Amino acid sequence: MLIDDLMLLPTLLLLSLPHVELGPRPAYLTDLLPAGELKTTLSQCLQQPAKRQTFSIGHRGAPLQFPEHSQASYVAAIRMGAGILECDVTFTADKQLVCRHAQCDLHQTTDILLRPELAKKCTTPFSPATAEQPATASCCASDIALAEYKTLCAKMDGVDASASKVEDYVNGSPSWRTTLYQQCSAPLSHQESIALFKAHGVMMTPELKAAEVAMPYQGNYSQAQYAQQMIDEYKAAGVSPAQVWPQSFQLEDIRYWLKHEPEFAKQAVYLDGRVDDPNYDATKPELLSPGFTELKAEGLNIIAPPLWVLVTVENGKVVPSAYAKAAKAAGLDIITWSLERSGALANGGGWYYQSIASVTSDDSMTLQLLDVLAQQVGVIGVFSDWPATTTFYANCMLQHNN
Structure with missing residues (x-):
């Protein structure tokens, strides 16, 4: 059943967001940077007006300060200039799709x-x-x-x-x-997220989450039906495949879309969780199966590992990893996740910074890492829990990306 935008999102048409609001965090991070070309360039951009950027992807909205997957979180990310917004998709007892990071x-x-x-x-x-x-x-x-x-x-x-x-x-x-911003903001259904994003002209990146109940659910709801239902809700809302970047950690979901929804699959994003395997060798990404060339041959265009997988440290500097080089060599575009999710970086940055912990000692690494990802790895987008940071960087350093 289609959702009536005016009934379920009463504030939708009141939210005219004519300009991007970056707030103080980009300046805070820029001020922390060590002296050099990056700091000089970014400092000169701090007073410039910003535009929406597809490089800037709102990871669950803006959950550094707003409850994730809520309307408030999404609206905050839109205000920060995120060009793509994420709804992690799972299902309820009555098989309705909702935005939740996990079932x-x-x-x-x-x-x-x-x-x-x-x-x-x-x-x-x-x-x-x-x-x-x-x-x-x-x-x-x-x-x-x-x-x-x-x-x-x-x-x-x-x-x-x-x-x-x-x-x-x-x-x-x-x-x-x-x-501070934890007033009662309702979690959204998938259809409501589509209506909200469509109203504000932002692209959409739904992630089909792995079911934590036995499938087929209730004996009659299969994984294929689940994957198809997600796409069908974009079709029902009149959203063009060019506006949608469907994601999954499950390669079989990607393959399902490649076969049954090839237009939507052109921007399908394979979230590469294989790197979390204890046996993953960061020096030999060619041992991953299927390999990057095989994935490209199947029709995959975009792969998305976590931040740490794409970088390493050489001679005290952050540089592209073997994984990043191999994926690009195979013709794959790269998106990565998730910036601004680690809290303070004073003690190495935790899981997302594990490959560069030796050179991560304060929050300035947020922008230093982002610069390497954009300029040397060549990622086309970065998920962030505070999209103002990625929006600011893209406006200053990637003016073509909007």
Whole structure:
């Protein structure tokens, strides 16, 4: 059933966003840069007006400060000039598509545990921490119907595993994710995200999330039906395939779209999770199977590994990795994820910076890494939890990208 934009998104047509608002963070990061050409160039751009950039991809919206996949988060990313917005797609008990990073993350991204009638439907109810084990819970979109899902309030991602009370567990977001903007912003359905993005003229990159329930779901909802339903909702909304960048970590989803939806598959993005395998050898990306050339031959045009996979350190400098060089040599375009998701970078940057931890000591590495990715690796887009950063960089350094 198609969604009535005016009924379900009453503020949609009131949000005229005539210009891009970058805020103070790009200047903060630029000021931290060591003296040199990059700092000089970016500093000169700080006072220039910015335009929307497709290089700038809103990862779940703008979840550094707004609850992910909420209308507030998406509108913030649009205001920051993101040219592409992401809805991670999963499904509810009544097989309706919604924007959630994982099928079973409602306990950490919404207030479901504070709503007794819905909390009792969770796959795993809240269990308080004890001396022997951490607090646990698991609440899935597939535990509730769409109408119930729409009553929830999105919240900042995170839980307190040491909590003995459910209220403390729910309020356990990392300290560097502010709750200042955590008013009750409803999580969106996939159709609502399409309506919002379409109204503001931004491109869309839905990620078909892996099901955390047995498929076929309820015995009659297959993976293929799930993958097709996601595309069908763009067709029903009259969205051109050129405006959509469908993603998946599952190569079989990509192959399904290549076969059944070739126009939408032209911009399909294979999220390369193979690099998380303990046996992955960063010096020998050619051992990945299927290889980059094979993927290109199948019709894939875009591959997307995490940030750390595309760079390494040589002589104290961040440079393109063997993976980046091999993917480009095979004719693949590259998108990467996710900038501004690591909190403060003073102690090496964590998971997303693991290949360059030895030279990561403060937040200035955000822009230094972004510059290498854009200028040396040649990525066509970067997911960011605070798209103002990527929008600013693209406006200053990649004026053609809009």
